Amino acid sequence: MKPLLEVNNIKKYFSFQRGILRKKTFYLKAVDDISFNLERKKTLGVVGESGCGKTTLGKTLVNLHKPESGSINLNLDDGTSIDVINANDDEMKTVRRTIQMVFQDPHSSLNPRWPIKNIIGEPIDILKMASGRREKESMVMKLLNDVGLKPEHMNRYPHEFSGGQRQRIGMARALAPKPDIIVLDEPTSAVDVSVQAQVLNLLKELQKSKSMSYLFISHDLGVVHHMSNEIAVMYLGQVVEYGDTDKIINDPLHPYTKALLSALPVPDPEFEAHKKRIILKGQLPDAINPPKGCRFHTRCAELVGEKCKHDCPALKEVSKGHKVACWIYEE
Amino acid sequence: MAEKDVLMEVKNLVTRFYTEDGVVKALEGVNFNLYKGETLALVGETGCGKSVTALSILRLLAISGKTLEGEALFYDDEMKEKLGITTDGPVDLFKLTKKQMLKVRGFTMSLITQDPMTSLNPVYTVGEQIVEVIKLHKGLSDKESKKQALKLIEEVELTPPEDIFIKYPHQLSGGQRQRIVISISLAAEPALVFADEPTTALDVTIQATVLGLLQQLKEEFNSSLILITHNLGIVAETSDRIGVMYAGSVVELVDKYTLFKRPLHPYSQGLIASVPKISEKKETLNFIPGNVPNLIHPPSGCRFHPRCTYATDICKKKAPELQSVENDDHLVACWNVKQVIKDLDKQGGASG
Amino acid sequence: MREYVVKKLAIAIIVLIGVYTVTFFLTFMLPGDPARVSLGQHGSEEAVELIREQWGLDKPRYVQYYSYLTHFLKGDMGKSFRYYPRDVIELIKYRFPVTAYYGIWAIFFAIIFSIPLGVIAAYKQNTIFDNATVLFSQIGVSLPNFWLGMMLIAIVAVKLGWVNPVPDVEYGYYWTPVGFFTSLKAYILPIITIATGMMASNTRLTRSSMLEVIREDYITLARAKGLPERTVVLKHALRNALIPVVTNVGMQFLLLVGGAILTETVFGINGLGRLYLDAINYRDYPVVIALTLIYTGGVVVINLIVDLLYARIDPRVSLS
């Protein structure tokens, strides 16, 4: 069986114009040649620093951005395959139903003037899933129940809920069309640890009961580790390492992944005391003018030589299911 | 841990905010002590009173806030000298006049705030903002102050210092700004630095370098650090001891190894257990049921009782005091801590 | 910065030509023939024709448009219809000092009282002082100039007899070094009339912007440095709080014109406001057009000054 979602070489550039008289166009390569597969009922974690393109990647998958090039194929259980980027209207409807996204900020992604039932009911209306008001309301109630909220919350407004509850509302809205894939963009970055634990548990339960796949975006490696089967590490619009969660966490290969892991404070003092720390020099470079060669070479601690400064390494498989883009691992 | 000279003892801080919605009972008897040279972390969920504790001690609360009770006893000779106090014993910050407080702030205690985007004044160069403190507390000439400022900029690893000196905050990145804020807070070599979420707004890789720097400079300047954060990872990495706060009081105070291995307060246990750990993969995470209490109408007695699995009748009536358990350095505020220990021993020692 | 100023001025010339065009055609669309208006009901047809010819009104519109434009570009504002053959520029030169005199005082008072008031009110938020300031500025903003002027005349001048309802100072005396201050009493009512609204709006703005600023982290940090409260407010808070106030004061120079028309009518002052109003009534087109252009030029210059000031106060603003 083909993987549920096949993403090949997608690119998403944002263009800017600078200068008044001689207008010059610059490109910000937010997603630059990314490929991966998302398997059924699995979670792919995406990690990386702020601005590396995680949200843009997610939005491209749910068709909020149209990629410059590349292909996204959705292979449904009934054997049909949809080319997401060139889908016709009918196919588009299926895509919209199948892939949903929960947005980064639970405060700004819920319309403050709508009661919860309208927020959750919106996708039901758009996809014409209910035959009448009664049916729609009973669907909303069921969804609220699924995410651990009470049916009587239906008539309340977003500001009457706590951060964790709002995240649940966002989740209910995404669940409404019974999707197969949900893109979760930092679903717990705005809530406290004890609330985070509840939200993560809920996500896992729902994944199991509804047989869904997740693309899980976060910059908290601990959370990603807890949630994912596989992890993709992003740096400046590209995936620099990709593989099984345990491989990435226990045996990271790319110098950036190593630095990221070493920088991540682990809530375990004994582990911290023995941790080897790699301090990265400098800031994340300007995305409009990324460094030539390997994009990480300006901060890399293991720079192998001139090659890094001039040629960009490709993502290559080094062991089964473990890919890395770094000259160190090329013979 | 550093030598066990006490720098500050905070006793029974009670702080209220008088708002239109009612009186916010933000701090309800905060107690802790701080050793010279140590890093004490204050952790807890949003709204539990971490920032208010720091601001109360600095006496910098918003106008609507009042510290009604409490002492902050300072054992610092340099401070006494500066204030011209010759009597023996510690100085209670709350007994100082406003004028004396001015001499203490920036000189004995300083503050690092959360967001480097907003903690520097946008209309002055970073150089001017560093020089200001040096002139104020060291009484140096303009030229000498500038020289010192350049040295400080170099200490926080920003180069070349001359270039950085004349930059405005908006011309620097978040990490660079936070380094400037650190240099300002250390300019007068204070005995105590409050760092309120100093790296929350920064990326992990930048966060690591800024934290490392803060730690290193704190040692170099021989200051104590009160690190306020809700990130348990940062706590495990940078602190010596940890004070866990819940709804306006410190409920457990102990060294970091013990807290992570053998937390004794039911809330600390829940907090530690809810964090996903890299060293072990669990299917489901533990969590604390219920919600953070409303501080206008807080629960009676132990404020944790509505969410606590150990709660008994006395918990609803009377607030427990922070007391030593198991050994002198492990302080817990819980009526039923003996039961907690019994359960732990049954499970075989470790919890979380 | 030089480049910025030059660019702005170049844009200003285009704007001025556009404004000239619009004003030209709008004024000529007003009903009533200037020649007829100037001779009154009794002028003969021939006399009117003669005057029309003399003023160039008999020529086609586009010829008139072009001829005015070329004159303007040479700096010649033409001759007034009403006071023919006096030059427009001469009329304006004569009236300008009057309006400038009380206008400058009005703006001065509007700034000098409002900023401290706003700062103190913000600083003592929710005290009686603050509430009173908020109340008075609320009233001040909503009082119509016209009504305020009338009330001042009725009470201060007529009933109490403290000052003359019409300022009785010899023309030009107020611009002598002594007269500048001694004429203040005579002009105090028009000054208060104009300044009240401005002062109220400046106070409100200073207060609200100050309230926002003192909540910023950098103010807490300034206090944590151990700086005395005076330094925190005057050095760290005020400069940031003034950023929006600068724009407001710039705007007030422009509002002055509208205020001047009403105020000068109420107090019988022969200033630019009266000149403008009369020119419209008498269909004195050269004066109307000249004053409109000067006003527009003023707008451009004041905007430029505000921009430059902005860049001085706030380093985040770059002029480009």
Ligand SMILES: Nc1ncnc2c1ncn2[C@@H]1O[C@H](COP(=O)(O)OP(=O)(O)OP(=O)(O)O)[C@@H](O)[C@H]1O
């Ligand atoms: N709509 C847009 N127009 C122009 N540039 C954009 C747009 N959206 C994102 N970008 C830029 O693309 C880059 C990637 O942004 P993206 O939001 O995907 O990052 P991210 O990895 O999600 O970061 P974070 O962790 O901060 O959410 C950034 O440099 C960002 O400024």
Ligand SMILES: Nc1ncnc2c1ncn2[C@@H]1O[C@H](COP(=O)(O)OP(=O)(O)OP(=O)(O)O)[C@@H](O)[C@H]1O
């Ligand atoms: N100026 C204020 N006016 C009214 N209430 C306030 C004010 N400042 C703080 N509080 C209240 O005091 C309590 C403690 O707040 P504090 O800022 O200390 O929390 P915190 O532990 O620092 O949380 P966070 O992790 O979100 O920074 C909260 O309930 C808060 O709402």
Ligand code: SF4
């Ligand atoms: S005092 Fe009672 S309610 Fe509070 S934590 Fe202990 S057992 Fe729970």
Ligand SMILES: [Mg+2]
């Ligand atoms: Mg994002």
Ligand SMILES: [Mg+2]
């Ligand atoms: Mg806080």
